[in-house]
Amino acid sequence: MTTLTSSHALFQVFADHDMDRVFLVPGESYLGLLDALVDFPQIDVVTCRHEGGAGYMALADGRLTGRPGVALVSRGPGASNAAIAVHTAQQDAVPMILIVGQIAARDLRREAFQEIDYQKMFGSIAKWVFECRTPDQLAEAAFKAVRMATSGVPGPVVLVVPEDIQQQPAPKPAFKNHPQVFGLPSPDTIEAITQQLARASRPLIIAGGMFDSPGGRQALQAFAHHWQLPVMVSFRRHDVFPNDDPLYVGDLNLGNPAPQMATLQQSDFILALGTRLGDITTQNYVFPRYAQAPQALLHCYPDSRVVGWDTVADYPLVCDPVGLVLALSKQPAPPPSASRQAWHQELRAHAQAWWKWPDRQALQGINFVEVVKSVMEQAPADTTICLDAGTFAAPVYRHFTFRSGQRLMAPLAGAMGYGTPAALSCALRAPERTTVCMVGDGGFMMTGNEMILAVERQLPIVFIVANNGSYGSIRLHQERGYPGRVSGTTLFNPDFHDLARSFGMDAVRLTHQDEISTVIGQALRARKPVLIDVKASLDAILP
Numbered sequence: 370m371t372t373l374t375s376s377h378a379l380f381q382v383f384a385d386h387d388m389d390r391v392f393l394v395p396g397e398s399y400l401g402l403l404d405a406l407v408d409f410p411q412i413d414v415v416t417c418r419h420e421g422g423a424g425y426m427a428l429a430d431g432r433l434t435g436r437p438g439v440a441l442v443s444r445g446p447g448a449s450n451a452a453i454a455v456h457t458a459q460q461d462a463v464p465m466i467l468i469v470g471q472i473a474a475r476d477l478r479r480e481a482f483q484e485i486d487y488q489k490m491f492g493s494i495a496k497w498v499f500e501c502r503t504p505d506q507l508a509e510a511a512f513k514a515v516r517m518a519t520s521g522v523p524g525p526v527v528l529v530v531p532e533d534i535q536q537q538p539a540p541k542p543a544f545k546n547h548p549q550v551f552g553l554p555s556p557d558t559i560e561a562i563t564q565q566l567a568r569a570s571r572p573l574i575i576a577g578g579m580f581d582s583p584g585g586r587q588a589l590q591a592f593a594h595h596w597q598l599p600v601m602v603s604f605r606r607h608d609v610f611p612n613d614d615p616l617y618v619g620d621l622n623l624g625n626p627a628p629q630m631a632t633l634q635q636s637d638f639i640l641a642l643g644t645r646l647g648d649i650t651t652q653n654y655v656f657p658r659y660a661q662a663p664q665a666l667l668h669c670y671p672d673s674r675v676v677g678w679d680t681v682a683d684y685p686l687v688c689d690p691v692g693l694v695l696a697l698s699k700q701p702a703p704p705p706s707a708s709r710q711a712w713h714q715e716l717r718a719h720a721q722a723w724w725k726w727p728d729r730q731a732l733q734g735i736n737f738v739e740v741v742k743s744v745m746e747q748a749p750a751d752t753t754i755c756l757d758a759g760t761f762a763a764p765v766y767r768h769f770t771f772r773s774g775q776r777l778m779a780p781l782a783g784a785m786g787y788g789t790p791a792a793l794s795c796a797l798r799a800p801e802r803t804t805v806c807m808v809g810d811g812g813f814m815m816t817g818n819e820m821i822l823a824v825e826r827q828l829p830i831v832f833i834v835a836n837n838g839s840y841g842s843i844r845l846h847q848e849r850g851y852p853g854r855v856s857g858t859t860l861f862n863p864d865f866h867d868l869a870r871s872f873g874m875d876a877v878r879l880t881h882q883d884e885i886s887t888v889i890g891q892a893l894r895a896r897k898p899v900l901i902d903v904k905a906s907l908d909a910i911l912p
Contacts, residue, residue, distance in 0.1 A: 423451065428458050437526070455527065761835035
């Protein structure tokens with residue numbers, strides 16, 4: 370290794386925390402950091418084409434590993450382009466570190482070329498923003514950044530590194546964070562919860578993203594079966610509980626049917642486990658009701674700021690939900706009563722009616738629902754589904770049965786452009802798995818250029834583009850609010866098939882319904898990057 374510098378010290382902290390990949394768009398404001406990366410062959414450097422793509426890749430990597438995903442960008446325009454990933458990391462509760470090269474420390478706050486005050490820019494969406502002023506702060510700041518990004522509610526941290534403090538001599542750091550140790554409720558509280566569970570006639574688990582952890586899914590499933598509790602998942606967390614399990618009764622999403630919600634309001638004990646109980650999961654704060662719910666409420670999350678934030682809980686538990694369900698699974702559980710069994714069947718009937726596949730329609734173009742159905746029928750158990758934002762994804766959330774071992778990677782923040790970068794991160798982490806990226810034509814044109822990485826690294830990803838020539842989700846709302854008055858939502862697209870081929874990728878045009886099964890099956894078996902340009906029907910999604 371060359372002379373140890375402050376940049377080396379920063380990356381040594383990351384390496385010591387098993388952070389083995391960074392995503393970047395190079396910039397002159399952090400040349401010292403780029404130089405230091407040469408001396409860390411254990412850190413995979415992924416060069417991206419846009420800072421939004423780099424940020425999304427880091428975001429997805431952080432969600433997959435539980436360690437902070439790292440993106441490096443240059444000052445000003447680069448940091449501005451990456452802001453969407455910081456916002457998404459905050460909304461999705463994903464650990465991420467954004468490193469921004471900055472103007473020289475001696476010129477700070479003089480409105481120099483491309484200068485931004487990042488505390489003002491990111492202060493409301495990042496967990497911590499720190500601008501280093503001296504070389505010795507780089508390692509210390511990196512050490513704290515790892516801790517901040519992963520503690521409590523995981524989220525984004527922004528480190529700002531001026532260009533003139535990146536290459537000074539620095540000692541090799543010997544910092545090592547330790548995993549948080551969460552306590553469990555007292556024996557008296559465990560006993561009270563046990564008694565409440567035994568008495569409940571209409572209990573319900575609302576399971577959130579904190580079960581997306583080693584052993585988390587298995588612990589949740591064992592707990593639900595031990596107590597025979599119906600399970601709903603929070604917004605876009607379909608994969609934390611097997612959807613083909615008899616105890617699964619659906620998800621809380623953007624628009625649950627009124628009859629289902631009326632039944633859910635009859636519950637007498639809600640166990641909100643590992644979820645922040647945000648506005649979408651709670652159906653705009655009506656289930657459980659804002660301030661105080663009529664049901665008994667247990668809210669378990671490993672952050673005191675979250676528990677009780679909107680609705681007071683009868684059991685406000687600041688602890689690890691995985692540890693809690695493991696403890697409760699050891700308590701004796703009585704056989705389910707007749708009333709509880711009837712409650713479960715009622716919830717199950719609502720869910721089955723909702724997720725039933727619709728009948729095939731005769732349309733101009735392909736109904737993308739049929740594509741999603743074919744993917745579900747043919748995808749192996751080790752499939753990761755990466756979704757962009759848009760109406761095309763609605764059939765996945767509503768109808769797709771996520772089995773044990775299958776993963777859903779979707780932006781809770783509803784951010785367009787997420788799908789392609791997320792798929793790349795998933796395939797980099799687990800190339801042995803099957804990765805399917807579904808993306809609309811609007812979202813694909815935002816970050817689809819990043820697919821060149823799939824060709825460069827020969828990543829086995831199936832990219833499926835729903836090409837209907839429209840910002841479909843906005844067009845849907847437009848037609849509902851302003852029927853027949855189309856403005857700003859029509860797209861003029863390139864030939865995605867030829868575009869993918871010019872990138873060096875196999876591509877297929879899907880134009881007829883009877884070709885869907887064959888094309889999807891061949892792409893899944895190809896084990897190389899493939900793009901499917903689906904001539905999707907716009908009429909299928911309009912009211």
